[in-house]
Amino acid sequence: MATVPIFVDTEILLASVDDRDAERQARAREWISFCWQTRSGRISSQVLNELYNQAIQRFDGPHVLQQVRAQVRRLRVWLPPHLDSYTVDGAWDLQDRYRLGYWDALILSSAHQQGCRYLLTEALPHDQPMDAVRPINPFLVTPNELDTTE
Template identity: 30%
Template sequence: MSAEAFLDTNILLYAISSAPAEQAKRTTARALLAAGDWGVSVQVLQEFYVNATRGPHPAMNHADATAVVEQFMQRPLVVTDPALMRTALMVKDRYQLAYWDAAIVAAAQQLAATVLYSEDLNAGQDYAGVTVVNPFRV
């Protein structure tokens, strides 16, 4: 299981956004989804589901969000297991990241991705072969 790119949660969330202020990000996110060779982790899908269905005006209802998650599960998918957690802890220590960010980096590494698309991590940073790209930065 491998993919050229790993998508962070925010990419998936922008892809479903209907907010007028996020139209450009939605277009960019959808282009990344259509591009093909990408994967995610179970953590990313969990974060996507929670954020897509919460709040007084959720972007999606449970059934729709579940259907989207099922589609995303067809992509290369990294599961959280003891080995991934150990790697995440090493990444956290080496790069001084928050644990959840380190788990994203560790999942991208496990997927053998060379690019990690995210607006939350330091764009341009190389994490042992995985380079962060902020696709929304102009």
């Protein structure tokens, strides 16, 4: 049985490697593992760039750059599309209709463009559908609590 595409926002990826909050890290890892196992994970080039930039600012250590770059390379398997005029125009529409910040609207538009039913994020209201995409706070629910089958 196929699993619906699930878009993963930057903060969830960062939480999965942040050991300062073990419970939060475990839940983020549970979701990311689910996305890998079911091949349902989706991201955008925006997420990859935000991940890299925020991780090297947030975490210290001699190997941070290499580790973050390795994670970005692994996530490229999810084939993030480049931002195009369709995605940007969609983001502007979502920004106006839902009164969103531009970057949140761009994430939502990217999720919509990739046919995602769910967007794992803390930035948007939990379980409040926005067009065909439903933002889900992954720290409030587990993967088996959602209908993820096609």
